[in-house]
Amino acid sequence: MxxxxxxxxxxxxxxxxxxxxxxxxINHPAALHQLSSVVSLTTFHRRPIRPFxxxxxxxxxxxxxxxNEKGAPPSSPVPFFASFLDSVLPGSSTTSSSSSPITTTxxxxxxxxxxxxxxxxxxxxxxxxxxxTQKEAVDNGLLDDLIDASPIGFNSQLLKKKAETNTxxxxxxxxxxxxxxxDFELGQIVLVPMEWDRDLFGLGSRYDVYDGQQRLxxxxxxxxxxxxxxxxxxxxxxxxxxxSELHRFLNPSRSRKEDVTRMKLRPRDDQMLNxxxxxxxxxDILLVESTTQEKDTINVRSSLANxxxxxxxxxxxxxxxxxxxxxxxxxxxxxxxxxxxxxxIPESGxxxxxxxxxxxxxxxxxSIDDFKGLVCFRYTADEDDMYSIFDSWDELASQPVEDGxxxxxxxxxxxxxxxxxxxxxxxxxxxxxxxxxxxxxxMERWLRQTILTRGGDGKLFFEQEIRSASLVLASYREGKFxxxxxEKSQEEKAxxxxxxxxxxxxxxxxxxxxxxxxxxxxxxxxxxxMVVLELLLxxxxxxxxxxxxxxxxxTLQQLDGYLRQIELLAxxxxxxxxxxxxxxxxxxxxMSTIRDGNGVSNVLTEEEKQILSQRVVVHDFGKNxxxxxxxxxxxxxxxxxxxxxxxGRNAAAGATNSIExxxxxxxxxxxxxxxxxxxxxxxxxxxxxxxxxxxLGNLVLVSQKPTVGAKxxxxxxxxxxxxxxxxxxxxxxxxxxxxxxxxxxxxxxxTDMFTLFExxxxx
Numbered sequence: 001m002x003x004x005x006x007x008x009x010x011x012x013x014x015x016x017x018x019x020x021x022x023x024x025x026i027n028h029p030a031a032l033h034q035l036s037s038v039v040s041l042t043t044f045h046r047r048p049i050r051p052f053x054x055x056x057x058x059x060x061x062x063x064x065x066x067x068n069e070k071g072a073p074p075s076s077p078v079p080f081f082a083s084f085l086d087s088v089l090p091g092s093s094t095t096s097s098s099s100s101p102i103t104t105t106x107x108x109x110x111x112x113x114x115x116x117x118x119x120x121x122x123x124x125x126x127x128x129x130x131x132x133t134q135k136e137a138v139d140n141g142l143l144d145d146l147i148d149a150s151p152i153g154f155n156s157q158l159l160k161k162k163a164e165t166n167t168x169x170x171x172x173x174x175x176x177x178x179x180x181x182x183d184f185e186l187g188q189i190v191l192v193p194m195e196w197d198r199d200l201f202g203l204g205s206r207y208d209v210y211d212g213q214q215r216l217x218x219x220x221x222x223x224x225x226x227x228x229x230x231x232x233x234x235x236x237x238x239x240x241x242x243x244s245e246l247h248r249f250l251n252p253s254r255s256r257k258e259d260v261t262r263m264k265l266r267p268r269d270d271q272m273l274n275x276x277x278x279x280x281x282x283x284d285i286l287l288v289e290s291t292t293q294e295k296d297t298i299n300v301r302s303s304l305a306n307x308x309x310x311x312x313x314x315x316x317x318x319x320x321x322x323x324x325x326x327x328x329x330x331x332x333x334x335x336x337x338x339x340x341x342x343x344x345i346p347e348s349g350x351x352x353x354x355x356x357x358x359x360x361x362x363x364x365x366x367s368i369d370d371f372k373g374l375v376c377f378r379y380t381a382d383e384d385d386m387y388s389i390f391d392s393w394d395e396l397a398s399q400p401v402e403d404g405x406x407x408x409x410x411x412x413x414x415x416x417x418x419x420x421x422x423x424x425x426x427x428x429x430x431x432x433x434x435x436x437x438x439x440x441x442x443m444e445r446w447l448r449q450t451i452l453t454r455g456g457d458g459k460l461f462f463e464q465e466i467r468s469a470s471l472v473l474a475s476y477r478e479g480k481f482x483x484x485x486x487e488k489s490q491e492e493k494a495x496x497x498x499x500x501x502x503x504x505x506x507x508x509x510x511x512x513x514x515x516x517x518x519x520x521x522x523x524x525x526x527x528x529x530m531v532v533l534e535l536l537l538x539x540x541x542x543x544x545x546x547x548x549x550x551x552x553x554x555t556l557q558q559l560d561g562y563l564r565q566i567e568l569l570a571x572x573x574x575x576x577x578x579x580x581x582x583x584x585x586x587x588x589x590x591m592s593t594i595r596d597g598n599g600v601s602n603v604l605t606e607e608e609k610q611i612l613s614q615r616v617v618v619h620d621f622g623k624n625x626x627x628x629x630x631x632x633x634x635x636x637x638x639x640x641x642x643x644x645x646x647x648g649r650n651a652a653a654g655a656t657n658s659i660e661x662x663x664x665x666x667x668x669x670x671x672x673x674x675x676x677x678x679x680x681x682x683x684x685x686x687x688x689x690x691x692x693x694x695x696l697g698n699l700v701l702v703s704q705k706p707t708v709g710a711k712x713x714x715x716x717x718x719x720x721x722x723x724x725x726x727x728x729x730x731x732x733x734x735x736x737x738x739x740x741x742x743x744x745x746x747x748x749x750x751t752d753m754f755t756l757f758e759x760x761x762x763x
Contacts (some may be wrong), residue, residue: 052516103346103355104186110219110295111336113343114262115247117204121216122194122264124208124347125373127390129269130305131215137218137312139317146222149184150334152327184334186215188342190352202254207345210352217273218312220263221250225316226332231281238323242332243280245693250277267383271303276313350441367439368390368419374444375466379451380458389462393418396470397624413474422446424530431588472536476529479516481509484556504556510640511563515570517633522626524573527587528566534591535562561600565590567637567762568612571601574630575615576608587620609763616757617750622665627694632663635701638753639731641760659728666741667698668712688743697750701731715741731756 114117135141147153196206209216223385227246230239246637250262261277264270276282320328346352353370378388398412426446427434434442450461484505513531518525539554554562571592573583590603604612621631670690692698702724710718722732734752738745757763 020610040638055394075713085253103344103351105344106341107342109337109339110339112338113341114219114223115252117202117252117254117260119191119343120196120204120206120252120260120262120264121191122196122206123210123213123266123269124211125370125378126210127369127373127376128213129303130213130265130273130308132214132218132312133308134312134315135222136214138315142215142218143222143316143319146184146335146339147331148181150331150338152330152334153487182338184339186339186341188212188344189216190344190346190355192346192349200258201260202257204252204260208349210349211356212341213229216263217309218266220250220273220277221309221313222294222316222335224282225313225320226328227280228282228317229320229328230325232283233325239325242329246332247280264306266377266386268303268387272306272309274487282313299314308558341435350438353440354437366415366419367443368415368422369448370440371422371443374463375447375458378458379447379461382457382459384461385457388474389459392462392467396467413470417467417474417477418470421473422466424473424533425465425469428530428534428591433584468540469533470535472540473529473533476512476516476532476536477520479513481512484508484512504560506644508560508563510644511560512565513640514567514633514637515563516571517636518574518630521629521633522574524571524577524583526569527583528573531566531569531591531594532563533558535566535596538594560599562594564761565600565603568609571616571634571761572604572608572612574613575612575619613754613758613763616696617754618695621696622663622669622694622699628663631696631699632661632701633692634696634757635663635699635731638660638756638760639701639729639758642730659703660700661729662701664700664711664719665693665698665704666700666715666735667693669693669747690748692743692750695746695750696753697746701729703728 136568137143190210191207192210194206194208196204198204223246227250230236230243230246233239251259252262253259261274263273263277265273323331344355346355349370353367372390372393376386376393380386380389396412397415397418400412423434423439423504426443429446429449430442432442447458448463449734451457452467454460456464489711511531515525519529519532535554539559569586572578576626578586586603593601619627620670621627621634667689670693700722704721704722710721719736719738722729723736726733726736734749738749
């Protein structure tokens with residue numbers, strides 16, 4: 001009944017050219033998979049797909065498309081990267097007939113996979129190349145595994161000889177029976193459906209290989225080597241049919257249709273594989289043993305994948321030539337009939353990637369690696385540009401070697417920085433929070449939206465978005481802000497020469513240092529890194545008007561004003577601790593004001609400023625390690641404010657960036673007071689003492705990490721250490737003028753800290 005239904009639907013699909021599975025609401029996975037083998041790939045997918053009229057470049061990108069629906073209005077030009085999988089992406093104009101995605105997994109013998117055009121493979125987005133060497137492919141690798149499991153293997157041959165002499169034991173008879181029916185499992189491959197033009201190629205399906213590239217390429221080389229071994233055995237005329245069969249496996253032909261090869265790598269890596277697969281006789285093809293002169297006569301773009309393909313093919317052929325014609329035929333029949341692959345076909349690349357990671361494979365592969373493949377290959381039209389971006393990306397992803405980080409103009413920043421920059425920019429552009437499960441999908445949406453809005457392709461996107469964001473983020477995370485202190489605003493240039501007031505650039509550096517410390521060490525402030533990156537990128541962009549010199553889109557004064565507001569928002573986050581959703585919403589709202597270009601506006605209301613001031617007084621900054629990180633950032637910022645105010649230019653940077661600071665309790669914390677009871681006499685109310693011990697007024701910034709003994713010591717001993725640091729830490733100056741540390745002294749110091757806090761942010 002099922003076969004009859006599928007036959008009828010296949011006939012209807014051929015007549016009306018519709019999405020059969022969607023039109024007839026077929027949801028059974030087995031029916032869908034069988035249907036996909038007799039009709040086009042669009043019938044396998046349950047989404048209404050717009051018919052494409054396509055022309056393909058060597059890279060496989062879609063260059064043009066048109067809407068052929070009867071009566072439909074003329075559509076706008078479809079971008080070159082358009083795909084029938086576009087309907088999967090959020091925001092697509094098409095809708096799914098079912099909300100649940102389909103993932104089919106089918107166990108198939110290689111004879112089925114290689115017998116038609118139902119399984120055409122391509123490495124389109126996987127950035128990993130062909131990496132197997134002879135160790136994995138031939139010697140003690142795939143070939144030897146197949147031979148050992150086949151009837152020509154050592155164990156099979158040994159049992160065969162014993163059977164001929166009637167010397168088999170009962171156990172050996174059982175083993176011989178099992179070997180005759182021994183299936184070999186090659187594991188699972190993960191495939192994602194791609195475009196397939198039935199008018200050009202006939203019935204069939206093309207898949208992007210997410211997992212299984214190494215095995216599939218090696219199997220193709222094995223069939224090619226078998227084909228060549230039969231070609232070279234000229235004493236057996238009956239080999240012609242076998243050669244034709246193997247050639248059809250590698251180049252499945254269809255009358256009146258375009259040629260297609262079974263396996264296709266990326267253009268730069270596909271040169272040698274394509275030559276081997278398409279040639280019935282490979283003796284004229286350049287192999288590893290070819291002379292230097294022969295290599296020069298064939299202009300094949302060099303790559304490591306091409307070399308490995310040639311090496312493995314050459315070694316496979318030599319090994320197979322060691323066997324007789326009949327043994328090779330036996331091996332071929334065994335491979336086609338008894339070797340199986342599990343073909344897993346999810347609905348989208350995102351699901352495919354999760355499946356691969358779930359198998360414990362590709363653990364070093366992250367979303368950014370898949371995104372690299374999309375930018376370099378799918379979303380770039382020109383083949384030369386593809387590999388230019390690919391190489392530039394690798395250079396950018398290399399670990400920095402100069403001063404710990406790359407400069408803003410060149411060098412590497414590391415893969416983690418690129419990944420963080422892309423995720424931050426995607427979240428900023430799409431105005432949404434990105435979870436770990438949908439990173440690739442969201443980054444691709446960012447890529448598509450940018451290209452469709454601004455034009456260009458992957459090359460321009462890499463240069464203008466990825467590279468610039470990565471370099472700026474790397475400089476921010478490493479605290480490289482010298483470029484701002486070297487700049488002067490127009491007002492500052494006109495100021496009196498030799499003035500001691502801090503420049504706007506130095507104030508910007510101080511603000512960025514504070515924000516960097518919070519966003520890297522305090523989790524509730526992490527989202528603000530997205531806002532800071534937006535601002536720094538705005539500053540790095542230039543505008544040209546009326547033929548004048550280019551100038552930044554943000555002036556130093558505007559940047560300083562925005563950063564002051566971000567500092568206040570950061571303090572609100574760490575002291576008020578709003579929910580993650582509210583924090584993220586505040587970040588998005590502030591970025592909207594930046595993009596509107598209407599000038600700096602207050603990020604906090606007057607009521608919120610009052611609440612913030614109250615929290616500074618009553619917050620327990622020294623209660624635990626997490627809170628002490630906040631205290632450390634705040635005290636360093638207040639100290640830098642004093643240095644900038646009193647000493648002027650070039651003072652704050654030297655006072656804070658080159659020294660590592662620590663936070664110390666003046667009055668020892670509760671866990672130490674049991675051994676320092678003598679301090680209690682200075683406090684009339686012990687409970688009052690416990691109340692204020694973790695407040696800002698009882699904390700001090702020091703440049704040397706205090707020992708446990710130093711933490712327990714009396715105030716007079718601590719005071720001596722503080723006096724030695726007044727020059728670099730003017731924030732401790734008030735403590736050195738006190739004779740004792742009691743409630744009055746603590747409250748006075750807290751008042752000084754609060755006043756300094758209000759002055760630093762002009763509250």
